[in-house]
Amino acid sequence: MPDRRVLIAIVDDDEDVREAIRGLIRAMGFVAEAFSSAEEFLRFSKMNQTDCLIADVNMPGMSGLDLCRRLREHGNAIPTILITAYPTEEVRTFALAAGVTKFLTKPFMESELMEGCVSP
Template sequence: MTNPSSLYSGVADMPVRERQRLIAIIDDDEDVRQAIRDLMRALGFAAEVFSSAEDFLRSSHAGRAACLIADVNMPGMSGLDLCHHLSEGGRAIPTILITAYPTADLRSLALAAGAVRFLTKPFLEADLIEGVQVALGQDRS
């Protein structure tokens, strides 16, 4: 079995305090949530999962998340809507938006809303990890 840290050598170079900041994973698909959480934890990141944007916003973790990985298409508030909501409330969190239904317009909207990455499912683990590193580098909390 491959050592998860070898998936992206830059993670091992990150200070432990960087890897312990919270990554919130928001997706209505349980398998996707758990797979991303397991990957993040295997790499030494602190990670919590939420089945909806509303669940995340109601949680005690909303105020301390350093990075979001959110699905675009979810019942209720979408990942894109979540980005707007947080920005409008003065609490923009570096976000990686993921979707199985990409369009050029959606990509443009996501990046304009401040997403640090826009990934199409299925995506490479290395692309997600690189996005997390970028996101954590932007968060100064």
């Protein structure tokens, strides 16, 4: 039986950004699932099968940083890339301390995004 395909989840409240990233991930041959909120992702039936998580820092409700922390507290340390249009050194420091794989500023290069999760 062949190995399952890599599953990458995108969590961003901006539909245009979310769909652009999902399209990019799929074009690279990966399975991509997109969610408009952290809370929606937490209800995802395949959350525990997620190989990489790409989440926006600033979202209504639970932030991407809070999502990362919550997953780690519950023993689900999914490799996570946080993305933001409003980078601050304080948030970057907190993100990296929380175990985030990459912290990227929008707009970012395709290669920067993929380096944080899996090699294409």
